[in-house]
Amino acid sequence: MSAAWLASTALAIGLIGTGSAQAQTSQSSAETASDQAIIVTGSRLGRTTFDTPTPVTVLGGDNLKQLAITNVGVGLNQLPAFRASTSPATQGFGSFNVGANIVNLRGIGTSRNLVLVDGRRFAPSTREGTVDLNLVPSVLVGRIEVVTGGASAAYGSDAIAGAVNVILDKDFEGVKGQADYGVSGKGDGDNFHAGLAFGTKFAGGRGHFLIGGEYDDQKGIGNCFTRDWCTSGANVTNTGFATNGLPNLVRSNENAGWFFNSAGVVSINNNAAGTGATIRNLRGTNGITFSPTGAVLAYRPGSPAFGLSQIGGDLYPTYTDANITVPVTRYSAFAHADYEFSDRLSGFIEGSYGHIIGKLLQTAYFSASIPVFADNPYMPAEIRAIVGPAPGLTERPAAATFSLGRVLDDVGRGYSVSTADTYRFTTGLKGDLGGSWNWDAYYQYGRTDRLQTVENNLVTGDPTQSLTNPATYAAANARFQYAIDAVRDPVTGNPTCRALLSANAALRQAAAGCVPINLFGAGNVTPQGKAYIFGTLREDIRLQQHVLAANVRGDITELPAGPVSVAGGVEYRVDKISVVHDALSNQYAYFQNFGSDYRGTSKVLEGYAEVGVPLVKDASWTKSLSLDGAARVTRYDIQGFGSYLRAAASNAFTRATWKISGLWEPVDWLRLRVTQSHDIRAPNFAELFLASAGAFTPITNRFTNSANTPAIFSGGSPTVKPETADTTTAGIVIQPGSAAQGLRLSVDWYRIRVKDYIATAPGGVQQIVDRCFAGVQIACNLITFGANQSITQIRNVSLNLDRLTAQGIDFEAQYRYPLGEGSALTWRGLATYVSKLEATSFRQSIDRAGQTGQSAAIAAPDWIINSYLTYDGPLFSLTVQGRWITKGKYDAIYSAPGDAGYTTTVANSINNNNVGGRFYVNLFGSVRVYGDRAHGIELFGSVNNLFDRAPPAAPETQFYTNPTYFDTIGRYFRVGARFNF
Structure with a gap:
């Protein structure tokens, strides 16, 4: 597929779809910058975006206003190169960083792009070291520059996919403000937003002061069943795929879900043989459930069924608890003052504060196999007749009599609250050294205090401890396990906890205060029982950053083609993290577990140099030719405790x-640019020191072809080394003159190859098991086997995996047609085509280009295309946007009917691997009721998803569809007013 064909296709689609200027292409921004040299992201040399050989896309502050965008992160996620993988709409059951807006450039992970504010690293706001853009006030944004290529030589670690530089309008004078309100067509998702800024000169014009801030209150939207399009879907593993004619994974977009409920289920799904098989057949339906009084009722199992899920039968919807959007309240403030001490020296001081709180009512505890022992006093009489007399044991039996599937939504659901306060202080000087030379230096301090809590969090016990050995059973602190293991007190005859009768003193002490609970039927757990089995998880995070940096730039000599420009600098940075939890978290005792305490300090010293060399200018055979090169050396020293x-x-x-780049302009309407860079990303604190464990992910043990629920260690590993990347970009910029003077077009091809990329197994613990079964020893090294090839433990921790490759083409095109009398019609199209997004781990390669189903962190549609058409006149403006996400695969790892070599007898078979595409139309408009474009009062409004398009089905545990790409809110209205004087 040629670049020319792709370019023409993208332009044709863009012309069919309507739309407006959301982002300026690198060349179009030259209109406003042609008379001055500015520092452009991706280069330390003074130059305009039109001159840079590295592709730079600019999103102007006017574009944010034009599209009624009130959040920097939301604005960036409109660009086709970004993936909205961490946002209030993608939270699901997640409990940490609730409501955060974290950018993901190229779809290769939120930690592989660097976020800057005014060219300086913004203080990290999460334990993963990422930046929540909710904390940057949009009312002060002058423009946002995005380098869509490696930028580590210019700015350091993390800029593998590129860099985002939010540039604030620090020269603003006057007062401006905005207030607006949004609501969905269903009457939910209310959002109130307001922003205000003031700027003025002082000291006779030698100084300037700016202050501003914004407030945003976004109400949440309930689960997807608040929408007409939502159905209960799921994917079920079919263990008999080798012989029964069905594929290994059976996907159903409706009439599928969990096999258990809030009353308790005993069925063929969790009781295959023995006494449990007799009990499940009490009503002749291969399953029973219970009334609130404990009466035995018939239950219909579905088929197929495995692990937690089934198709058909008396199912429980899997994503009942996942919000469409979570409620988020945020406010931020920024102040800046600068002063010219002389014509050659000036200084500045600035500070910012941001606060965000996100809240999430999350999933209830669930289990497919809660053990029920023969002496449980709550056992219904009909079951007691089968089980026989209670044995009256004081120590827990090694095996349960039967298993109960249960979800505790009748008892309580977890309530997660994430609060973050970010402080940033910066001061610096800049000066003129004479001629073309200038310098700057600054000190910056940043701090984030983040508190994350989960109320109503079930205390299930340390999954790394045995529940059959009394000594380790005591160490597990397994309150839920103690409470469900009820027996009759031999003295009082009342139900009590078996652990309280144990001969083991340590176990009796660990279970002190235990209240037995009755799980047969909904609503039978007492308030005292709930208070015992639930606790409140607490995670206190403090992140601190100190940065001291200095830069110098100028021209060292003059060549026939122009001056040779150089830049250089040094930076010293210290990052610290402290993560402290409550006692139960440090024992991995919660159902929702954030991990145990850890801490770390990273000291970084780096220096860089960059040079720009003009080789040819105005020759007979070419207009211009230039080269640019940069190098950076970085020393890391990281100390910590954890993992x-x-x-x-x-x-x-x-x-x-x-980095080395070339820019060639053979004629005045055509430019060719190419860049090759070598970039790095150092492991973050979480990848090094985070430690967690759980036992709630059932896996298929390929060695025994049965279900296991092993203890799973997750988090960091202190031995991981930095990942390295080699990035290539090559493109053309076309800007015709004469009749097509208003047309601009850029086409840029990119390829990013990351070696030793840091991640846990992309396919989760199941991939580790599968690759070990295939004979890959490095996967087997992560597994602990028990008797008879049972799997007791899996360490799904950070590793340096094989490689990661992202490849594709970016398109930007614009045509502006003046209509006279201050009016114009502008069309702009932006598109990204992803030809490869391949991750190789454990010697297995998976290309997720074109995957739009499973919301894996590394995945992307083949095409995302935005097209805009804007009329802008003296009195009003109107913009129509069309956004197209092409159809894709549910999961690239699977093979479905119609694929080459498909057969139901292979492990990666699935019955339906397709996800539909969507085309959304959005409408924006504004009316000037007083003044002109520069100063006055304006009313504005917008309608997102104008035609209320439902998302395509792509069910998984948390979502009906993939909210990273597809709209789940429906038609959404926003109205407001803004002023500028």
Whole structure:
């Protein structure tokens, strides 16, 4: 497929779809910058975006206003190169960083792009070191520059996919403000937003002061069953795929879900043989459930069924608890003052504060196999007749009599609250050294205090401890396990907890205060029982950053083609993290577990140099030709305590990064640009020191072809090393003159190859098991086997995996047609085509280009296309946007009917691997009721998803569809007013 064909296709589609200027292409921004040299993201040399050989897309502050966008993160996620993988609409059951807006450039992970504010690293706001753009006030944004290529040589670690530089309008004078309100067509999702800014000169014009801030209150939207299009879907593993004619994974978009409920279920799904098989047949339906009084009722199992899910039968919807959007309240403030001490020296001081709180009513505890022992006093009489007399044991039996499937939504659901306060202080100087030379230096301090809590969090016990050995059973602190293991007190005859009668003193002490609970039928757990089995998880995070940096730039010599420009600088940065939890978290005792305590300090010293060399200018054979090169050397020294080893560790390394670029202008309407860069990303604190464990992910043990629920260690590993990337971009910029003077077009091809990329197994613990079964020893090293090839533990921790490759083409096109009398019609199209997004781990490669179903972190549609058509006149403006996401695969790992070599007898078979595409139309408009474009009062409004298009079905545990790409809110209205004087 040629670049020319792709370009023409994108333009044709863009012309069919209507739309407006959301982002300026790199060349179009030259209109406003042609008379001055500015520092453009991706280069430390003074130049305009039109001159840079690295592709730079600019999203102007006017564009945010034009599209009624009130959040920087939301604005960036409109660009086709970004994936909205972490936002209030993609929270699902997640409990940490609730409501955050974190950008994901190229779809290769939120930690592989660097976020800057005014060219300086913004203080990290999560334990993963990422930046929540909710904390940047949109009312002060002048423009946002996005480098869609490696930028580590210019700015350091993390800029593998590129860099985002939010540039604030610090020269603003006057007062401006905005207030607006949004609501969905269903009457939910209310949002109130307001922003205000003031700027003025002082000291006779030698100084300037700016202050501003914004407030945003976004109400949440309930689960997808608040929408007409939502049905209960699921994917069910078919263990008999080798012989029964069905594929290994059976997907159903409706009439599928969990096999258990809030009353308790005993069925063929969780009781295959023995006494449990007799009990499940009490009503002749291969399953029973219970009334609130404990009476035995018939239950119809579905088929197929495995693990937690089934198709058909008396099912429970899997994503009942997942919000469409979570409620988020945020406010932020920024102040800046600068002063010219002389014609050659000036200084500045600025500070910012941001607050965000997100709340999430999350999933209830669920289990497919809660053990029920023969002496349980709550057992219905009809079952007691089968089980026989209670044995009256004081120690827990090694095996349960039967298993109960249960979800505790009748008892309580977890309530997660994430609060973050981010403080940032910066001061610096800049000066003129004479001629073309200038310098700047600054100090910056940033701090984030984040508190994350989960109320009504079930205390299930440490999954790494045995529940059959009394000594380790006591160490597990398994309150839920103690409470469900009820027996009759031999003295009083009342139900009590078996652990309280144990001969083991440590177990009796661990279970002190235990209240037995009755799980037979909904609503039978007492308030005292609930208070015992639930607790409140608490995670206190403090992130601190100190940065001291200095830069110098100028021209060192003059060549026939122009001056040779150089830039250089040094930076010293110290990052610290402290993560403290409550006692039960440190024992991995909660159902929703954030991990145990850890801490870390990273000291970074780096220096860089960049040079721009003009080779040819105005020759007979070419208009211009230039080269640009940059290099950076970085020394890291990281110390910390944590990881699944729970030990102190250090990690020190030195890495070099570089970039070389070329820009060729053969004629005045055509430019060719190419860049090759070598970039790095150092492991973040979470990838090194985070430690967690759980036992709630059932896996298929390929060695025994049965279900296991092993203890799973997750989090960091202190031995991971930095990942490196080689990035290539090559493109053309076309700007015709004469009749097509208003047309501009850029086409840029990119390829990013990341070696030793840091991640846990992309396919989760199941991939580790599958690759071990296939004979890959590095996967087997992560597994602990028990008797008869049972799997007791899996360490799904951070690893340096094989490689990650992202490849595709970006398109930007614009045509502006003046209509006279201050009016114009502008069309703009932006598109990204992803030809490869391949992750290789454990010697297995999966290309997720074209995957739009499963919301994996590394995945992307083949095409995302935005097209805009805008009329802008003296009195009003109107914009129509068309956004197209092409159809894709549910999960690239699977093979479905119609694929080459498909057969139901292979492990990666699925019955339906398709996800439909969607085309959305959005409408924006404004009316000037007083003044002109620069100063006055304006009313504005917008309608997103104008035609209320339902999302395509792509069910998984948390979502009916993939909210990263598809709209789940429906038609959404916003109205407001803004002023500028």
